[in-house]
Amino acid sequence: MEEITTGIYQEPLLLLMGAVIAAPLFQRIGLGTILGYLAAGVAIGPVARLVSDGEELLHVAELGVVFLLFIIGLELKPSRLWTMRRDIFGLGLAQVLATGAVLALLASFLPGFSISAAIVVGFGLALSSTAFAVQTLEGQGLLNTRFGQKSFSILLFQDIAIAPLLALVPLLSPGGEGAEAISGTRFAVALASVAALVIAGRYLLNPLFRLIAQSGAKEVMIAAALLVVLGSATLLQIAGLSMALGAFIAGVMLADSSFRHELSADIEPFRGILLGLFFMAIGLSLDLGVVLENWLAVLLAVPALMLVKAVILYGLCRIFGSGHDEALRVAALLPQGGEFGFVLFTAASAALIFSPATASLLTAVVTLSMVLTPLTVRIGEQMARGDKPEEMEEDFDGAGADVLMIGFSRFGQIASQVLLAGGRDVTIIDHSATRVRSVEKFGFRIYFGDGRRKDVLEAAGIRRAKIVAVCVNGRAQTDAIVDLIRSEFPEVKLFVRSYDRAHALSLRARGVEYELRETLESALLFGQVSLRELGTEDETARAIMDDVRRRDEERLEIQAVDGFLAGRDRMHTSPVTPEPLIKPTHEARRLNPEEKIIADQG
Template identity: 50%
Template sequence: MAEAGSGDLVRVVALLGAAVVAVPLFRRLGLGSVLGYLAAGLVIGPFGLGWFSDPQAILHVAELGVVMFLFVIGLEMRPSHLWSLRRQIFGLGTLQIAVCAVVLTLVGLAFGYSPTVSFIGASGFVLTSTAIVMQLLAERGDVALPHGQKIVSVLLFEDLLIVPLLVVVALLAPTPAVAETSRWTSIAIGAGAIVALVAVGVWLLNPLFRLLAAVKAREVMTAAALLVVLGAALLMQLGGLSMAMGAFLAGVLLSESTFRHQLEADVEPFRGLLLGLFFLGVGMALDLSLVASNWAFIVGVVLAMMVAKATCIYLVARLLHSSHVEALDRATLMAQGGEFAFVLYSTAAASGVIAAQHNANLTAIVVLSMALTPLVTLAVRPWLRKPDEKTDDLEVAEGLSGSVLMIGFGRFGQVVSQSLLARGVDVTIIETDVEMIRNASSFGFKIYYGDGTRLDVLRAAGAPAAQVIAICIDGNEAVNRIVELAKSEFPQAKLLARSYDREHSLELIHAGVDVQVRETFESAMKFGQAALCQLGVDKADARAIVEEIRRRDAERVELEIAEGLNAGTAMLYGNLRAGPTPTPFTRPRQAATPLTPETAAAAQGVARE
């Protein structure tokens, strides 16, 4: 028994050792971690050194890495944001998959496969590898960007597609078809599983985490995070649905929770380790003897499938008005088959829809396409950036520190920085506009390249030690994202934010910023005061009128905050907009209810604008 345990430990050490050696080496060579994992799996697998004989068993366990990855993605997808992506998920996703499925089926027919095998092969290949694409996007920091969100939307739709495809395989099976009542029973069970998960997420999860947080046992919170992920995956699996989609749905349901960042931090180490194990398993699953015995045919199909799929994705993207660079990037990232193809092909072989030899060939084709994807993205990378967008000569935010972390160095940020620099304050500035950074450096400003909406960039830029974080960028969603991260991860820092209008100011006040300033309010007040003076109004009277406007504006903000506290923030932007708005020189009919000291102080920030 001790010998068996020792053998298992040797395998674990071999897996970890292969990853530790290969991944840093491949990243140092600029080839990326995914290709490093795949190469390591190929070397130690049954068709390499032979240290492992059953890669499917490893893949079965490592699928939990994909599950946890989608849970983390779900945490970033608030229901309102997910709803805003509905056209991309069901519109772009449906069009892209339909076009790719038809063209890939024709490719299969061209290589001599029967119509059934061609359709099954195309259906599996059209399901892009969520694990590989998400990992590549995460390494580039593009998941939260608009073009990254389009890719995520299509991936989500493809994950949903595995269920109807398995139903199609069952209908194509030569065995007697499943009874109609059984099919309806399966649909009812799947729908019930979704309803049950939503109910648990809405009514039980937040109270559970509040209770566990009160206990202040970190390991219990970690265990609870894993319980949520694995429990949601298990529930969906029992309902005949995708485990990954169950985890994603659980993440979406917790995306509004105050424990969101804690959950992400707890799951992250397991996600990374299991996802790496998944890539190792994929590398092991590549049957080199099969490829060697039929290499010309398999390599030909792989290249034809990848080129055909990439071409279809590019054309669909351009048809829907994406830029050339965005369409090319999406085409190269999504040109491979995915992990759900293994499930589809093995099910089709077990059902007698395709032969075992076809299953082996199609599986090898998908694995090769997954292995080639990192290389293809590297080869295409020079065409994805315009010459003026290259950042090789820019200094990236890393290991920085300062009393003030300023995010954004546009016109607003430049004016703000003058007061701080004149006082000799130690200011760290990060910006994403390459041209702005280069222009600023010519005037002696030290600006670092970094995206303030990313938690890792904020940490590298010195946010954990900053006394003040000044958000000087435009764009409501980006500002709100940084505020949320800063309040959760860097509570020691005072938070100053630039807002777009009064509505955005209210959002920031409720989010807990210390000071928020509307970007055009003060300049408009000064402009109005100057206009009055030019019309002959006494300067003192003009100043008094402007101060009265400021006071009335602050009263309106306080009134809306007070009503929001009474009616609930969920009704703030619906009911209050419909109510009467006091004119600048008419006192509100309803007095504001007392505010908390923190909210009142934040509201006074509006008056000081």
């Protein structure tokens, strides 16, 4: 009994040990955790032969991809998905057809490949790795960028395409065995399953989670989340579609739910562990014997596959309106084979379209192309570095509030806390994609957009705003935004962060309702605390600070009329003699702070 128990835990312990050692090590040296998981799988399986059932493990580990697509679906509202339809059904369809046709044509020239085998090989290799690509995008925080959304659209269509490709296998088998399995009935079942999932997601899931949440049982909420993901995935698998597609649809249906964040947090640990296991299983299933026996063919096939796919991807992205950098980065991200290729090649081998040895060789080519993907991604980043910075998709769904804040650096972040604490709703736009991705995790209503564009201001709800707070860095950008708003939206009240004194005067000349130099209040407080530390009473230090603020405002008003050099008499340029030293007589009474300041000023 003890031997059986030890055997059950031995393989999981080896896998966990490999993951814990390899993933941080590869991350540390800059190669990424994905490559670390792959290397651990190869070391434990084909090299050391400590674990041998990589194929069986891969079936379980594919649930990591399922959970990944569910979490992505939670971030994509149906309205947002609808805006991506051109990329999904246009660019995605074009990529599968063009890449599949070219690769099938090239495969037909290889010795021993029939037309049927060439078609399966071509379209199987046309599919890229959803797990690899999306994990890379998520890890770098690039999933919501334009090139990230285009890449995801292509991958999503590939997930849809696996169903008809699998249905094509029986038709291509020698003599057409299994062709009777393809029918309009099967297509109708698939369509009905998708419809049932959409209806259930729209009308049943939210009441279900609301009921469970009211019970207060955290473990039941986690169980329900797992049930929804695995149930929707299984439903579409039974209908002949991919499990990942089912989980994705369920996620999209819950994207508007108030339980979205809790569901994501519940599923995230399972997603992380199983996705790591998936990449390790790929390494475990690599047949080193086949690779070594056909090393020259693999050496030629892997770079040829990646080059052909990259060239086609780049060309199609440019045709569909992408810029050079965007197309280049999509091509660098998606040139590998995909996990659905394993499924297609196994089915083709079972249908006698080609031999199991050929299926193993194709699996090795796909696996090695995955291994090389981090390198191609890095090359793409280097080649694309010279153009304009990466941007995000502009999505203003739900924007509009009493306060529209433009710019969310340190100044804006602090100002927003005061407004939110006062019960005011704030819509924020910022032109830094990195900042938007970072800040939106904390729950702020922040949107990517350039405040110097009229259409962005309109979409962000400027006509509804009672105050527009311009809190961007730099004078030139601030002036451009102020000038645009004064010209196009003259009724808007402008509260502006000014850069320095001269900038404050220029903003007042533009008629802004309120401006504040970014360092004024912090410098005043700094001086007050310093006085207190030097022995000045709190009340006196505060009164001095108020007096300096008042003098500064008076000087600004004088400068606005008489020029920048006017009002110098309102400044303290030398120490002010404290009152007790001015009038050291026994009749002197103790003055209050305001009287002291008046005495100091003569």
